[in-house]
Amino acid sequence: MFIKQLQLKNYRNYEELDIQFENKVNVILGENANGKTNVMESIYVLAMAKSHRTSNDKDLILWDKDYAKIEGRIQKQHGALPMELAISKKGKKAKYNHIEQKRLSQYVGNMNVVMFAPEDLNLVKGSPQVRRRFIDMEIGQISPVYLHEIGQLNKILQQRNHCLKQLQARKQSDETMLDILTEQFIAIAVKIISKRFEFLHLLQNWAMPIHEGISRGLETLKIKYKASVDVSEEQDLSKMKNIYENKYNQVKKREIDRGVTLFGPQRDDLLFFVNDRDVQTFGSQGQQRTTALSIKLAEIELIHAEIGEYPILLLDDVLSELDHYRQSHLLNTIQGKVQTFVTTTSVEGIDHQTLKEASTFYVKNGTIEKIQ
Numbered sequence: 001m002f003i004k005q006l007q008l009k010n011y012r013n014y015e016e017l018d019i020q021f022e023n024k025v026n027v028i029l030g031e032n033a034n035g036k037t038n039v040m041e042s043i044y045v046l047a048m049a050k051s052h053r054t055s056n057d058k059d060l061i062l063w064d065k066d067y068a069k070i071e072g073r074i075q076k077q078h079g080a081l082p083m084e085l086a087i088s089k090k091g092k093k094a095k096y097n098h099i100e101q102k103r104l105s106q107y108v109g110n111m112n113v114v115m116f117a118p119e120d121l122n123l124v125k126g127s128p129q130v131r132r133r134f135i136d137m138e139i140g141q142i143s144p145v146y147l148h149e150i151g152q153l154n155k156i157l158q159q160r161n162h163c164l165k166q167l168q169a170r171k172q173s174d175e176t177m178l179d180i181l182t183e184q185f186i187a188i189a190v191k192i193i194s195k196r197f198e199f200l201h202l203l204q205n206w207a208m209p210i211h212e213g214i215s216r217g218l219e220t221l222k223i224k225y226k227a228s229v230d231v232s233e234e235q236d237l238s239k240m241k242n243i244y245e246n247k248y249n250q251v252k253k254r255e256i257d258r259g260v261t262l263f264g265p266q267r268d269d270l271l272f273f274v275n276d277r278d279v280q281t282f283g284s285q286g287q288q289r290t291t292a293l294s295i296k297l298a299e300i301e302l303i304h305a306e307i308g309e310y311p312i313l314l315l316d317d318v319l320s321e322l323d324h325y326r327q328s329h330l331l332n333t334i335q336g337k338v339q340t341f342v343t344t345t346s347v348e349g350i351d352h353q354t355l356k357e358a359s360t361f362y363v364k365n366g367t368i369e370k371i372q
């Protein structure tokens, strides 16, 4: 799939923008702080209904305005489809094919993107939260039900934490409510974890040969799920539920003492191993970068395998960060099949052939002009 047309209204520093793109590499060139990342972000938000760099939607609206709107025409194999996302202080309204979607989880997934930004180099090194966000957003793109389940989990978690705080402060002594919420929490938690297992299995299958290729056959990448409750991939939902229930019995007293939930998917993490060593602890910076790149390239293939279409690739400020070898690996993977957006302050350091065949746009102060 590719984005043919992008229209912005009051989005960050773009008061008005209407621009056409082709299904190839699109280079977005410009000085710092002129709006390159903002365009990339708007394409990401159009697809995911969420920014990759802020959780505060109000930041996306041009200062002093009440709302922002992103519209896009997405070309898929079976035709062009309009997508629209309006953001106001009251919330978000999403339309797919002119029809308003009541749930954002039904809207997300109609347009697929893979973003690779400097903060993604943090995927390996950063906090567990970064990796949980990554896995949730990526599964959400291929499974709308999953996004709905994550929303439910967060709601129950909030209620459960509130209930634990009440018990901790002795404002309440009856534990019946906690038991009911725990049952609901466990039912949804095991569904989420089993989907995460499934996704990581697929991701590893794609990432392994890619990583091996980039490392010239020297490195084997493995991805493991680090669960806060001792469940494993082979178990079915009822077995996982049993293990979770046992965990609850073990930690219940401590949870009441602390007033917070101490187990569940919201405390899990991912581990990356290169040649059976934990890359986060033992990997060189180069290995950590290769790992992040392999994961991103694997995502492109995974989405293609699951959806039947290649996603749109957004490379924000990272292409010139990659050395020549890693860059050509990336460019070979996308060659001719993935619409790609690349932001940069200078074309130096970007492969010549790629530049020759690309469209180039110049960004200045919230305006964009096509220069090639």
Ligand SMILES: Nc1ncnc2c1ncn2[C@@H]1O[C@H](COP(=O)(O)OP(=O)(O)OP(=O)(O)O)[C@@H](O)[C@H]1O
Pocket: 011, 012, 013, 014, 030, 031, 032, 033, 034, 035, 036, 037, 038, 039, 058, 059, 060, 061, 062, 063, 317, 343, 345
């Ligand atoms: N809500 C907003 N309303 C108006 N302007 C905004 C808003 N949010 C950010 N900006 C402006 O957008 C500009 C930053 O744009 P962006 O992050 O796209 O920069 P960039 O061109 O990618 O630069 P760099 O190369 O440094 O990453 C800044 O001038 C900032 O003041």
